[in-house]
Amino acid sequence: MNQPKLKSKVACTDREIGEVTRVIVDPLSLEISHIVVGNGATSPERQVPMARVQEVTDALVRLRIHSAEMDQLPALKRDDFVTIHDVEIAHLEEKVHVESGEVLVPVPELEKDVKRRTFFANFTQAIGLVIGLPLAFPVLKYLMKPMYAPLDNAWLKVGNVGKIKADDVGVQFKYKKKVKEAFMPEAEVEKNVWILKAKPETLDKIYHGKDMEFRDASGRHIWTNKKDVPFVVYSGKCPHLGCGFKWRSHKVLGQVFLCPCHLSIYDQTGKVLDGPAPRALDPLPIKISASGDIQIIDMEFKAGTKTQTRIV
Amino acid sequence: MDGHSTTAPTAIEKIIAFVDERVGLKKIQAKMLNEPVPGGSRWAYVFGSCLLFIFIMQAVTGILLMFYYVPSADHAYASTQYIIHEVDYGWFLLSYHFWGSTAMVVMVFAHMSQVFLWGAYKKPREMIWLAGLALFGIVMAFGFTGYLLPWDQRAYWATTVGVEIMDKTPVVGDFLARFLKGGPTPGQMTLSRFFVIHVMVLPATLMGLAGLHIFLFRKAGPAGPFRGSDEELKAKTDYFFPRQIWKDIVAMGAVFATICSLAFIEPVVLLEEATPDPGEYHPEPEWYFLFLFQLLRLKMFAGEFGQFLGAIALPGLFMALLAALPFIDRSPERNIFKRPVALVGWILVMIGILVFTVSAIINREFLD
Numbered sequence: 122m123n124q125p126k127l128k129s130k131v132a133c134t135d136r137e138i139g140e141v142t143r144v145i146v147d148p149l150s151l152e153i154s155h156i157v158v159g160n161g162a163t164s165p166e167r168q169v170p171m172a173r174v175q176e177v178t179d180a181l182v183r184l185r186i187h188s189a190e191m192d193q194l195p196a197l198k199r200d201d202f203v204t205i206h207d208v209e210i211a212h213l214e215e216k217v218h219v220e221s222g223e224v225l226v227p228v229p230e231l232e233k234d235v236k237r238r239t240f241f242a243n244f245t246q247a248i249g250l251v252i253g254l255p256l257a258f259p260v261l262k263y264l265m266k267p268m269y270a271p272l273d274n275a276w277l278k279v280g281n282v283g284k285i286k287a288d289d290v291g292v293q294f295k296y297k298k299k300v301k302e303a304f305m306p307e308a309e310v311e312k313n314v315w316i317l318k319a320k321p322e323t324l325d326k327i328y329h330g331k332d333m334e335f336r337d338a339s340g341r342h343i344w345t346n347k348k349d350v351p352f353v354v355y356s357g358k359c360p361h362l363g364c365g366f367k368w369r370s371h372k373v374l375g376q377v378f379l380c381p382c383h384l385s386i387y388d389q390t391g392k393v394l395d396g397p398a399p400r401a402l403d404p405l406p407i408k409i410s411a412s413g414d415i416q417i418i419d420m421e422f423k424a425g426t427k428t429q430t431r432i433v
Numbered sequence: 434m435d436g437h438s439t440t441a442p443t444a445i446e447k448i449i450a451f452v453d454e455r456v457g458l459k460k461i462q463a464k465m466l467n468e469p470v471p472g473g474s475r476w477a478y479v480f481g482s483c484l485l486f487i488f489i490m491q492a493v494t495g496i497l498l499m500f501y502y503v504p505s506a507d508h509a510y511a512s513t514q515y516i517i518h519e520v521d522y523g524w525f526l527l528s529y530h531f532w533g534s535t536a537m538v539v540m541v542f543a544h545m546s547q548v549f550l551w552g553a554y555k556k557p558r559e560m561i562w563l564a565g566l567a568l569f570g571i572v573m574a575f576g577f578t579g580y581l582l583p584w585d586q587r588a589y590w591a592t593t594v595g596v597e598i599m600d601k602t603p604v605v606g607d608f609l610a611r612f613l614k615g616g617p618t619p620g621q622m623t624l625s626r627f628f629v630i631h632v633m634v635l636p637a638t639l640m641g642l643a644g645l646h647i648f649l650f651r652k653a654g655p656a657g658p659f660r661g662s663d664e665e666l667k668a669k670t671d672y673f674f675p676r677q678i679w680k681d682i683v684a685m686g687a688v689f690a691t692i693c694s695l696a697f698i699e700p701v702v703l704l705e706e707a708t709p710d711p712g713e714y715h716p717e718p719e720w721y722f723l724f725l726f727q728l729l730r731l732k733m734f735a736g737e738f739g740q741f742l743g744a745i746a747l748p749g750l751f752m753a754l755l756a757a758l759p760f761i762d763r764s765p766e767r768n769i770f771k772r773p774v775a776l777v778g779w780i781l782v783m784i785g786i787l788v789f790t791v792s793a794i795i796n797r798e799f800l801d
Contacts, residue, residue, distance in 0.1 A: 148469045187543055208467035208672070211654035267622045270609040298491045305506065311710040332686045357710070361740075362729070364590060365711035370489045381715040381800045382594060383730045397735035418486060421618065422592065423607075427737040432617040 122146050123177040124153060128221035130181050131158045131169075131187040141182060141415075142166055143203065144219045150168040151216040154217045156182065165196035202311050262398055267303060272431060274343050274418050279314060282352060282413040288387045289323050291315045291368035291378055293357075298419055313401070314405065314417060315368065315378065320351075326390040327353055335406050335418070336432075344406035344418060356380045356409040361398040363424040378402065437619040466674035471657030473669035474677035478655070479684035480544035484686040485643070487537050490692075491575075492636065494530040500511030502582070504628035506621040509584035510706040517701065528696035536692050538721045541572050549779060559759035562651060564646040566756055571639045576719065580661075582680055583622060589707035590716035592627070593621055598729075598744045618709070632661070659767035705728035715800050724789035727796070 125419030139160030145153045145168065156174065159166035169184060173194075176183040205213060230387045245290045279296040294316050297309040299346035321325065335343040342396065346353075355378075360365045364382035374394055378387040394399050406418040420433035442450065453459050470478070501520055501650060503512040516523035545565065548554055554562035581592045596619070600610035614624025657666060668676070704714060718726050725748070734743030762775070769776050 147472055147662065147667070150671065203467065207463045208469070209464045209651060210469060211652055260708070264612070267615045270616055280772075284758070292625060293642060299610065302506070302616075305621050308507065311708040313710045362594045364716050382590075382717075383726070384796070397732070397738060397740060399737040403696050425601050425737065 123157050123179075123180045124176070124218055124316055124367070125174065125177050126179075126221050129177075129179075129217050131156070131184065132181060133184050133186055134190065135188050138188050138191060143197070144212075144217070146205070146213065146217055148208075148210050148213075151213055153208070153217065153219070158191075167191055167194040170196055174337045237326065242405065246354070255298060272337065272420075272433065274337075277407060277415040277419050279354075279415050279417055280314075282409060285316065285352075286320045288318050288351075290356075290376065291317055294354075294415065306349070312419065313365065315355045315366075315402075315416065316407075317355070317358060318351050319353050319355045319389070323389055324348065324351060324353070326392075333404060335420075344408075346404065346407060350407070352407055352409055352415065354405045355402040356405055356413070356421060357392055358421055358424065359385060359398065359420065360400050360403060360424055361396070368401075399425060400429070402431060436561065459591075462551065466678070468651065468655070468673040469670050470655050470663055470673055470677055471670055472666040474673075474680055475658070476680055476684070477547055478677060478700065480547055481650075482542055482681035483684050483688050484537065484540050484544060485691075485694060487533055487540060487645070488639065490689070491530060491537065492534045494526050495632065496531065497630065498530060499527050502625055504582065506584065506624055506707075508581060509624060511704070513585075514655060514689040514703060517703065523694055524700050526701040529692055531571050531657040531701045532692045532699075533577060535695075535719070535721070537572055538576060540688070541569055549775070551656060551659050551767045552769065552772065552775075553761045555762065555767060556759065556767065558649075558681050560651050561646060561649045562759050563756060564642055564649060566641050566752065568639065568646060569644060569761060570752075571635055575631065575635050575639075575719075578627040578635065580719065581627045583701075583703055584624065584707045586704040586707055586711065586714045587716075589619060589709075590711060590714070591718050592715065594716060594718070596623075601741050601745050603741070605747075619707075619717065656767070659769065715797075717797075720790070723793040724786045727789040727793035730796070 125141050125144060127141055127144070130137055131139050131141060140157050141156050142159040143157040143166075145155040145157065146152070146428050152159060153171055155168045155170050156167050159192050173185050174182060176184045182246050214333035230323055277298060279294040282296070292315065293313050295311060297315045298312050299307055300310055301307045317323075317414050328346075330348060332348050333346040335345070337343055357365055359380040359382065361380060361383055364380050366378050366380035366385070366387070369377060369379040371379065374386060374388075376389070377394060378389075378391075379385075380396070380398070382399050386394045387398070387402050390401075393403065402419070403422050405420050408416040410416070419433065422430055423430040449458075498516060501512055501516050501523070503509060511585050513527070516527050517526070548562065548565070577592075577595055579587045596610050596613055599613065600606045601607060611617065611622065613626060615621075615626050661669075705712065718721070725744075728747075730738065731743070734740060762772075764772075766772060
């Protein structure tokens with residue numbers, strides 16, 4: 122059935138009795154539940170349920186009831202209702218079309234017969250791009266400035282072998298590294314490595330009878346750890362996700378390197394015994410002076426990868 | 434104005450009328466408050482309003498913290514300690530901000546669960562759900578970036594591990610990690626970046642997205658209960674104001690009281706200043722990330738691929754599944770007791786999170 126329009130004439134089975142003055146909408150179903158019929162005269166406006174409406178045409182709403190029955194329908198109590206301007210009901214305007222006619226506004230003269238609307242629209246976008254695109258690269262470069270620092274192969278003194286009392290035992294060496302970051306004053310950060318005085322059989326498991334070479338990304342030689350030097354240094358960074366591991370005794374596995382974060386466990390050769398680590402501990406270049414002073418090259422590798430990727 | 438009134442309007446009434454004529458305040462107020470809630474107000478609907486309240490309080494306390502906090506590697510820790518130990522009520526504002534962030538995560542969780550169990554993500558509310566998921570991501574990013582700012586050991590190590598995890602994202606991981614850190618290792622650049630993301634980028638994004646979320650919600654209208662006949666719903670329907678707003682404000686009061694109590698009982702205490710040497714500290718993320726942390730300890734997520742699976746693929750797939758949910762689950766049935774897959778799925782996820790969180794806590798004692 123059509124929706125009744127405001128101002129439509131309303132007729133009972135016997136005669137015309139007035140016009141639609143308002144409609145009442147159910148806020149949940151968004152259907153018109155009642156029309157309100159008035160005749161502009163003394164009698165009150167009456168609420169007519171849609172069930173009593175027989176037919177709706179463009180100009181006329183025909184009811185099923187006799188005009189004498191109108192008095193039995195409830196009078197409109199205006200205070201029991203709010204208008205749709207005072208309440209927000211989603212999708213109401215899509216469902217209810219009760220206006221008695223269109224309300225028109227003339228189009229401005231200059232807007233008539235404009236041929237190049239699409240051109241103007243595209244041109245606006247193009248100017249936006251002309252403003253935005255040249256900014257993209259400088260902004261990206263601006264943000265990327267500190268991201269790729271060159272690698273530093275300087276030797277750092279971390280301590281003396283005199284600190285190591287037993288073979289095949291991980292000993293932590295803490296040292297300070299000078300860093301100069303961007304505009305910041307030069308600062309010292311505390312770092313640490315683990316150093317092992319390896320028994321010959323341990324050394325053999327680490328080196329497999331070959332010297333260990335360190336090369337930079339371009340293949341240039343940096344340093345070689347000789348296979349017969351008993352001191353081995355491991356980067357303090359866990360190859361799983363970069364926490365700091367410890368030398369701990371384990372109930373089953375004995376003395377091991379254990380990372381408290383995700384419980385990766387390594388033996389004294391750096392091999393993964395248990396836990397989620399993807400590769401063994403990272404040995405670093407080590408140099409022992411005649412007096413027993415230990416120097417290392419402070420390298421860091423990306424954690425979580427099977428192969429080493431140096432990042433510091 | 435009241436046309437029947439015979440007395441002249443007071444000065445205040447004139448000012449209100451002046452403003453209202455130009456702004457349309459009364460109309461806006463009426464539109465905001467007079468939204469029909471199908472089936473009537475409920476305590477189950479308070480979570481969204483609570484989130485808005487928590488966010489506003491986080492913004493207020495966050496702005497106050499910035500009066501003293503300095504985002505530099507050599508002053509962040511000292512300025513945070515100064516807030517805690519020297520500034521009047523500094524400890525309280527900082528602890529409120531800390532516990533507020535926890536409340537935010539808990540409330541997001543409750544809100545998402547409610548929407549999920551009520552089937553309120555279904556047509557025509559798919560876009561509200563998607564905007565909500567984006568907001569969930571923003572809340573997590575808030576937690577992650579804010580965690581670094583005090584620059585203590587906890588902060589440093591959570592960030593170190595968190596960024597290493599992002600590094601495992603295929604193709605863009607390395608760039609993303611370096612971009613966030615502003616270099617190969619965490620330092621001043623990282624702090625600067627996390628700070629600006631935490632106090633500018635995320636709040637602006639959250640406000641935009643939350644605005645969109647609420648706009649879409651008002652556009653679609655509230656979903657209402659998942660059972661009951663049309664007549665029953667209609668009989669119980671009321672407006673947003675006053676009953677729902679009353680429930681909302683009571684819930685907000687309870688949230689406020691809880692956060693304040695936690696701030697008093699368990700005020701924030703910093704660890705040692707951040708350094709790349711963890712010392713005796715056992716790094717651990719905030720409790721709501723513990724289940725993920727424990728997950729990564731599993732043997733099945735060992736090795737390079739396992740780690741990608743556990744840290745990136747699994748959470749990524751879970752989020753993708755949530756995003757696809759309204760498009761996969763197209764049945765109009767909203768009653769959770771008639772959606773066995775959804776109910777069992779929700780229970781399994783809850784149990785999973787609970788089990789992993791508890792086992793992470795149990796694991797602690799084996800480390801000392």
